[in-house]
Amino acid sequence: MMHKRPCVILVADSNMAAAFRGFFQREGWHLSLGCAPFEINTQVGADLIVDEGGNDPGVYTKGHELLRPYQSSHQHAIVVLDCEWDGSPGKAAIEAHITEQLVASGWADGAVKVIAIDPELENWLWQDKPQVAQALRYKGQPPLRQLLADRGLWPLDAAKPPRPKEAAQWVLRQTRQPRSSAIYQQLAAQVSTRGCTDAAFGELHATLQAWFAPEGTA
Incomplete structure (x- = not known):
């Protein structure tokens, strides 16, 4: 049986990918999230993937297809996109739709998390x-x-x-x-996670704590 990697992250564009890369390259990044460390390769195409079209509607419509190949290789999947784009149905509808598509395509319900940032990554x-x-x-x-x-x-x-x-x-x-x-990579590498009051970042924080609980917690 093949050993699965912990988590794959699908993001909407290169700036978002750079922000995640900057964060995960911080020394002791897991400590600032209060989760256990887990292996993540932030090279695009490894554990971090970007919609080739580089846009939020693309992730909304075909995120489940982009992540389908990773079902056999990864335990968990996170999808991150902005709420603000032409034709956006809003945060709740975005998250519900992509989650439904991911589960229908074969992911376990508890193995996926969709995070729509309101209004956008810069928050x-x-x-x-x-x-x-x-x-x-x-x-x-x-x-x-x-x-x-x-x-x-x-x-x-x-x-x-x-x-x-x-x-x-x-x-x-x-x-x-x-x-x-x-610029996005530099910001994510330096800004305080405690200083980030954005609700969507809080969702990411809570999800990683739940999936990768630090030792000694239930």
């Missing part, structure tokens, strides 16, 4: 931390948090910018940086 990466300004190459005054508040892109009473991708793109225009996967 995981925005924190009022110097590492964020550093990754976005912002060195000016006022501090980045205040600048975004002044511009109406991140109200001071909000935990995250309401339009996280647009806020990131605006800063990158100011610093004359192209939006690249390297």
Whole structure:
């Protein structure tokens, strides 16, 4: 009987893949999640796969087909995509539809988790931390948090910018940086998981804790 690898992760685009790669390359990444360590190869095509079309609707419609070949080689599957795209039915419907398709294609119900980030990946990466300004190459005054508040892109009473991708793109225009996967990888490698208040990240956190419980827990 072939030994199955712990988990395969399907993501919607290269920026999302870079964020996962950055996170899993952190030393002691499992400690920040409170789960047991497990082996994961973040090279695309190994335990991390990207929709070739690089889009969320593609994952929505054919995620189960993309993951079908991995049923015999992996114990668990995670699907991650954004909620915001043309024709999106919303978070709950996205997660229910893909889960239903995965189970119908042969995955066990408890072996899969679909995470739709509302509204999009950048919500995981925005924190009022110097590492964020550093990754976005912002060195000016006022501090980045205040600048975004002044511009109406991140109200001071909000935990995250309401339009996280647009806020990131605006800063990158100011610093004359192209939006690249390297930025996402750097951010995910440095930002605090405790500082991430996004509900979808919390779902990922809880899922990995349940599947890969640390020693000494039931």
